[in-house]
Amino acid sequence: MGSAATEVVDKRLLRGARTRKVVLERAVDIASLDGLEAISFGRLAADTGLSKAGIQTLFKTKETLQLAAVDHARELFVDHVVRPARSAPRGVERVWALLDHWAVYVSTPVCAGGCFRAANLAAFDSRTGPVHDALFRDHRAWLDTLSGELRYAVEAGQLADLDIGLTVFHIDALLCAANTALRTGDDAAVDKVRRIVSSLLVAPR
Amino acid sequence: MGSAATEVVDKRLLRGARTRKVVLERAVDIASLDGLEAISFGRLAADTGLSKAGIQTLFKTKETLQLAAVDHARELFVDHVVRPARSAPRGVERVWALLDHWAVYVSTPVCAGGCFRAANLAAFDSRTGPVHDALFRDHRAWLDTLSGELRYAVEAGQLADLDIGLTVFHIDALLCAANTALRTGDDAAVDKVRRIVSSLLVAPR
Numbered sequence: 001m002g003s004a005a006t007e008v009v010d011k012r013l014l015r016g017a018r019t020r021k022v023v024l025e026r027a028v029d030i031a032s033l034d035g036l037e038a039i040s041f042g043r044l045a046a047d048t049g050l051s052k053a054g055i056q057t058l059f060k061t062k063e064t065l066q067l068a069a070v071d072h073a074r075e076l077f078v079d080h081v082v083r084p085a086r087s088a089p090r091g092v093e094r095v096w097a098l099l100d101h102w103a104v105y106v107s108t109p110v111c112a113g114g115c116f117r118a119a120n121l122a123a124f125d126s127r128t129g130p131v132h133d134a135l136f137r138d139h140r141a142w143l144d145t146l147s148g149e150l151r152y153a154v155e156a157g158q159l160a161d162l163d164i165g166l167t168v169f170h171i172d173a174l175l176c177a178a179n180t181a182l183r184t185g186d187d188a189a190v191d192k193v194r195r196i197v198s199s200l201l202v203a204p205r
Numbered sequence: 206m207g208s209a210a211t212e213v214v215d216k217r218l219l220r221g222a223r224t225r226k227v228v229l230e231r232a233v234d235i236a237s238l239d240g241l242e243a244i245s246f247g248r249l250a251a252d253t254g255l256s257k258a259g260i261q262t263l264f265k266t267k268e269t270l271q272l273a274a275v276d277h278a279r280e281l282f283v284d285h286v287v288r289p290a291r292s293a294p295r296g297v298e299r300v301w302a303l304l305d306h307w308a309v310y311v312s313t314p315v316c317a318g319g320c321f322r323a324a325n326l327a328a329f330d331s332r333t334g335p336v337h338d339a340l341f342r343d344h345r346a347w348l349d350t351l352s353g354e355l356r357y358a359v360e361a362g363q364l365a366d367l368d369i370g371l372t373v374f375h376i377d378a379l380l381c382a383a384n385t386a387l388r389t390g391d392d393a394a395v396d397k398v399r400r401i402v403s404s405l406l407v408a409p410r
Contacts, residue, residue, distance in 0.1 A: 125388035173382030183330035
C-alpha cells in the first residue's frame with residue numbers, strides 16, 4: 001500500500017476508535033442510569049449524533065455492545081478506583097484508599113448513574129448468558145482485589161484475624177447499598193459505610 | 206337490574222379479578238427475574254395465554270401495570286415476611302423472625318427471581334417518576350418496620366443502645382447482597398447475614 005492509502009486506513013481506524021469511545025462512554029452512562037437493557041443502537045445514535053448504521057457496523061449486535069459497555073465500565077472502575085489506590089501501602093491502608101477512591105467514583109459520579117456494577121448486578125443475577133457472566137466476572141475481580149488486601153493485612157499483622165470471605169461480602173454489600181442511597185438523596189451513606197468498615201477492620205491486640 | 210343481569214356483571218367482575226391476579230403474579234415473576242422494564246403486554250399475553258387486548262383493557266398503560274406489580278409484590282412481601290413475623294414477641298425476637306421469614310421468601314423463592322425489591326431498587330435509583338416513587342415507598346416501609354422493632358428492643362432493654370438508622374441501613378444492605386449472592390449460587394449467603402446481624406444485636410451489659 002502507498003503512503004496515501006495507509007493514511008486513509010489509519011484515519012478510518014482512528015475514526016472507528018473515536019466513534020467507539022464516544023458510543024461506549026454514552027452506553028456506560030445509560031446503563032448506569034437505566035440499566036444495560038436500556039442500551040439500544042437507536043438511543044445511542046440519538047444521544048451521540050452519530051449514525052445508527054455506523055454504530056451497528058462497529059458493534060454488530062446489542063449483546064456485543066452490552067459486553068463492550070461492561071468492559072468499558074470495568075476500565076473506568078480500574079482507572080478511578082483500583083489503580084489510584086495502588087499508591088497506598090498494601091493491606092489496611094490500601095483498603096481505605098480503595099474506599100476513598102470508590103467514594104469519589106460514585107459521588108462525582110464518573111458514570112452518570114453512579115456505580116455501573118451496582119446498577120446492573122441485581123438486575124442480572126437471575127439471568128444466564130455472556131452479559132451476566134461478564135458482570136459477575138467483574139464483580140468477582142473486585143471482591144478478589146478486596147480479599148487480597150485483607151489477607152495481606154492479616155498476614156502482615158495489621159489486622160486481627162478475620163473471616164476474609166465474610167468481610168468482603170460485608171464491605172461489598174455496604175458499598176452497593178450506599179450507591180443506591182446516594183442516588184436517592186442520602187448524603188450520609190458514604191459516612192455510614194466508613195463507620196461500619198472501621199468497626200470491621202480491628203488492629204490485633 | 207334483574208338478578209340475571211346482576212349475575213352477568215358479578216361473573217364479569219370475578220373474571221376481571223381473576224385475570225388481574227394471574228397477570229400480576231406473572232408480572233411480579235418477570236420483574237423479579239428480568240426487571241420491571243421487562244414487563245410488557247405482549248410477554249404477559251404469551252406467558253399466561255390470556256389475550257393481549259384483555260390485559261390492556263385491565264391495565265391501560267405499561268406504567269399502570271408496573272405500579273400494580275409493585276403493589277402486588279408489596280402484598281406478597283407483607284404476607285410472607287412482615288405478617289407471619291408478628292406472631293413473634295416485639296423487639297429482638299421479631300427482628301430475627303423477620304430475617305427467618307425473609308430467608309424463606311428469597312430461598313423458596315416466592316417470586317421466581319428472589320427478592321422483587323432488591324431486583325429493582327438499584328435499577329430504578331437514578332430515575333424519577335411514579336414507579337421509582339412506589340419502589341422507594343415500599344423500601345421505606347420495610348426500613349421503618351425494621352426501625353420500629355430495633356427501637357422497641359432498645360427501649361425495652363433487650364439491646365444495648367445502637368444507632369437505629371445505621372443499623373437498619375446495615376441490615377438491609379446485607380439482605381440485598383445476600384439476595385444477589387443466592388441467585389448466583391452462594392448458598393452460604395443467608396448464614397453470612399445471620400452471623401453479621403448476630404454481631405450487631407448485642408444485649409445490654
